[in-house]
Amino acid sequence: MKLASYKSTRRDGELRVVSRDLSRCRAVPKIADTLQQALDDWDSCQSALEQVYAELNAGTGANEPFVQSACHSPLPRAYQWADGSAYLNHVELVRRARGAEVPESFYHDPLMYQGGSDRFIGPQDAIVANPEYGIDFEAEVAVITGDVQLGASVAECGASIRLLMLVNDVSLRGLIPNELAKGFGFFQSKPASAFSPVAITPDELGSHWRDFKVHLPLEVQLNEQPFGCPNAGQDMTFNFAELVAHIAKTRELGAGSIVGSGTVSNKQGNLHGSSIANGGVGYCCLAELRMYETIETGQAQTPFMQHGDQVGIAMHCDGADLFGQIHNRVTAL
Template structure:
């Protein structure tokens, strides 16, 4: 099924909606749960009712269905308890470490990298990206993410896959100019990782069909920057699968229902696939041409991300944002 959060003046969590497979119509599901966060917290009790409403909507039987306008929707999960962002694409790690002249971790291929990001306020998928100082080096990062049920501490990677409830896309906004100094202090990301955005719609695994296998989504992430092709890297190239990322996050704690786990920037070592962030493109320019040509984002720049199925149908809707000076 496909779920979304309609914007509401009454709640920062929005109103839970079921969205049709073709993303053309939706129906409120607030009689089942007021919002998606609370639906996830009682998923076993709510899933069947949501699935029934989804079936009725796709068959044209749902009362009070309305046309979808993506700008009316928050990020699929407007806020939650935890956003833990991994870095599961080895080639991306190599490029960005090269860009800031940092050594690769000795455990690069055995232990996932992960940081805890802002989760109390995701930007809406059509909301401007605010930037107060362009010396900060504003960048986008296109990712795939999962939303979990309650996950017990110490879960194994294979067991962890069973706790995935939904999939989303993520634009993990990064301030590249602040990252080196923050990391040099030895205490990790904070100021360099402001609010990110999720796709307008979250989907269950069955909506991905055969593209979801081995704990990975084997589909390209289509990225358009300022109206031009930027990347189509395949998300199936994750070195660590989502079960491994979840297990890493849950090594020393339980994960609350509604936890978002990000894949990290989708990246392929085939440069013809393009990139999913500016930092990677800049490093490739340095390697191939000896000089960086692409600047970081400035006011008015636009970024779009979406993922389509084998028939070309958008799965999650579109993240479509513009940078705004504030």
Template sequence: MKLASLNSENRDGALIVVSRDLSRAVSAADVAPTLQWAVEHWQSVQPRLQELSDALNAGDVPGSFAFDQTQVASPLPRAFQWLDGSAYLSHVELVRKARGAQMPESFLQEPLMYQGSSDYFTGPRDPVIVASEDWGVDLEAEVAIITDDVPMLCTPEQAKQHIKLVMLVNDTSLRHIIPAELNKGFGFLNGKGVTAFSPVAVTPDELEAHWDGAKVDLALSVHVNDELLGAPLAGVDNYFDFSRLIAHATQTRTLTAGTIIGSGTVSNHDRSRGFCCLSEKRALEVVNTGKASTPFFKFGDRVRVEMFDAAGRSIFGAIDQQVQAFKH
């Protein structure tokens, strides 16, 4: 089942069900007004949404319409909680190596995670608005999940049943702002720009054999200005799958339905797979040559993030954004 939030006057959008091939959609208003409402009432609404999805895929739903990825918000246009992890330590290790720092052994035992801004997310085709190119504008292509209500001290095995939806992320990072913020010892704030999610969120069963219950094993494709930046495998070199990330987040608290958890930048030790962020490519250049030659984004640059099934079909639709200057 694939779900999306059509842009509307409601800040949380209007829930629609999308066909498997992303060609058609139908309103889910009679079942659930918004995705947030659906996740909060998942046990009762999921069967009805599934029936609607099955009928749509069979071509038997009155009122269906052509699905337009430019007309949707992020699946959750805003969320009560957005937690971003760092499950791919090959990314952490390389970036730290480029600045002459070792990765602490503790990073292998417990995931890094921060709580990001979630009062609004941009749509998957909305521009990335920044005030200055000097901020070091970068992308971070990730996989994310949406949970239902999760109890405190949830075990990794228990956590799997709380993963209701999967989607993709472009988490904008402002690399020249981040170091000074981190040096304060209080975490990210201004160093993280707008966050966008894929046009649709999918139930794990849509991923079929490529979902093991806690992670997806497919390549995450990233293009910058129509050139392939990389297609690392999301199921490889994943030190902390989503069950581990949920367990970590619930050590001292519960999670409310609609909580989004990101994997962090997808990255492989096999650098021939390319990269899901510019900073990782720059870090490898520093390690190999002593100097980074790849620039961060300039105004007018575009980024596209997408994931395809074994037959080459887009699963989540595409995050496709242009970097634009903020205007007063």
């Protein structure tokens, strides 16, 4: 099943069920006005939503064209947005670029921060920020959970996963060092994130959803040029069930909690073999390319995003667009 939220005068948007091919949709106010409402009452809403989804795919019943540019993030705001760092290749590169080792604990205790979730930007909205802050994109996968009890097992956390999305976790790299030096984590350096137009149930992935990982390439374009296509199921040290369980160790999760994978990153060769142009799988953020440059040449050469730059993020399966397209362009503050 595929779900989206159209922008409206309501803060939480208007829920739409979307056809598998992303061509048609239907509002379902008699089932739920918003995605959050559906998540709050998932057990009673799910079957009715699936019936509408079946009708859309069969071309029966009322429908309207699905317009991705009309979408907000599936949850325009959320009770919780927690982002992990499940791809330790990314962490290793960061550390190596500054001559530091990765602590052994990182390999069995996930890194995670709690981001701002009172307001996200839409999948095709502008990133409004000052380029002096070092604007970067981070392409990721995320899950939306149902209610999760305190102390839930990994298996229980896996069963709580309701939906999957793609993410552009915007980062302001120039602000990060001073914030981390305070020992209190990210804040100003993590502005509003954007999520894919569509959230999908895991069964839409078929065999590509296994071990609570998405085993498909995550496609990234920078200014309409290929930038990255690493496989999101490869080199993922902690799967989504484990990431959710990490949170549940000390707290409950409310329905509609979003948990991100962190920047998708695959192990590969050196700078000259890691880019798509040179046969590699490329990168899901500018910082990773800059890390390779620093390691190999002594300094970063690629600039962060400037006004007018645009990032595109998508995922396909057998040629079909799964989540719709994230397109965020940097705009002057």
